[in-house]
Amino acid sequence: MKKLFFALAICLFAATSCCNECKKTTKCDTCCEAENPVIEAIMARRSIRAYTDEAVSRELLDKIAECGINAPNGMNAQQWEVRIVDSKEWLDNATAAYREDVKGTPAEKQFEEPSFKNMFRNAPAVIFVAHKPGHCTQVDCGLMAGNMMLAAQSLGLGSICMMGPLMWLNSEAGEPIIASLGFSEGYEPLLCIGIGYADEQPDARPRNKEVIKYVE
Ligand SMILES: Cc1cc2nc3c(=O)[nH]c(=O)nc-3n(C[C@H](O)[C@H](O)[C@H](O)COP(=O)(O)O)c2cc1C
Structure with a gap:
């Protein structure tokens, strides 16, 4: 009883x-x-720069990309293209070309880090996003990236948005690598999202709440 x-x-x-x-x-x-799973994912997401070697299934990558293209975008013009790379060989080749090109410059320092795996913050899969420059297409791609990262978070994956690698990839030296992504004529690679199983749990970086104000 x-x-x-x-x-x-x-x-x-x-x-x-x-x-x-x-x-x-x-x-x-x-x-x-x-x-609230959405708010939970938003608040828990952090940029991940250390990943395990576990591959991300194409099923999950498909789902993340699909969430990306479902982002709001100006006039639903969808002036964006997405390329998913989960080939270690591709990522290593790009990194090797980058490494060769920055020899003797301060950028070389990153290769000395014991945790260094590739130039995409060590992610085993990278989603490249290109836009056809036009009215609000950069905003559209940012919203797409946000959707992808939150989808990844909700699927138990870590992610990171990167523009740094594109600075080099969009230079003359990176041209053959960008060409291998096969974006359509007129499309410019804007950002990439590293995806993988997180091997770190970074704390949230401080946010300045003072930027939020009500207007009475
Ligand atoms: C548009 C954009 C570009 C970024 N580029 C890089 C990058 O090239 N390399 C990098 O390590 N992090 C990059 N980040 C990640 C930011 O550093 C990170 O989002 C910020 O420090 C806040 O940390 P959190 O994402 O963990 O909240 C980028 C983020 C955004 C939104």
């Missing part, structure tokens, strides 16, 4: 709790954030 009463009490407690996080019976900002 005592056991039954105890079990009933636990069930009642679970049923009236707002969430599994804080067990409060009334809604609070913290627990309800943990109960």
Whole structure:
């Protein structure tokens, strides 16, 4: 009887709790954030620069890319193209060409890091996004990138948005590598998203809440 009463009490407690996080019976900002998977993904996402060697399945990469192209975009013009690279050989070749080109410059320092794997912050898969320059196409691609990173987060994957590698890839030295991505004529590579299983858990970088103001 005592056991039954105890079990009933636990069930009642679970049923009236707002969430599994804080067990409060009334809604609070913290627990309800943990109960909302979208807000949870937004708040938990961090830029990942260390990845395990585990490959990301094409099923997951497909899903992430599909979430990307479902981002809002100006007049639904979809002036963007996406190329997914999950070939270690491709990523290593690009890195080797970059390494050769920056020999003797300060950029060479990054290769000395023991954790260095490739120029895409070590990610085993990289999604390249190009835009056909026009009204708000850069914003469109940024929103696409946001969708992709949040999708990755929700699928248990780490990610990082990068423009740094594109600076070199869009230079003369990077031309053959960019060409191998096969973007259509008139499209310019803008950013890339590294995706993989995170091998680090970085803390959130501070955000300045002062930038948010209500206008009465
Ligand atoms: C448009 C854009 C370009 C970025 N380029 C790079 C990059 O080239 N290399 C890098 O390590 N991080 C890059 N980042 C990641 C930012 O450094 C990171 O988002 C920022 O420090 C906030 O950290 P968090 O993403 O962990 O919240 C970029 C982010 C954005 C949005």
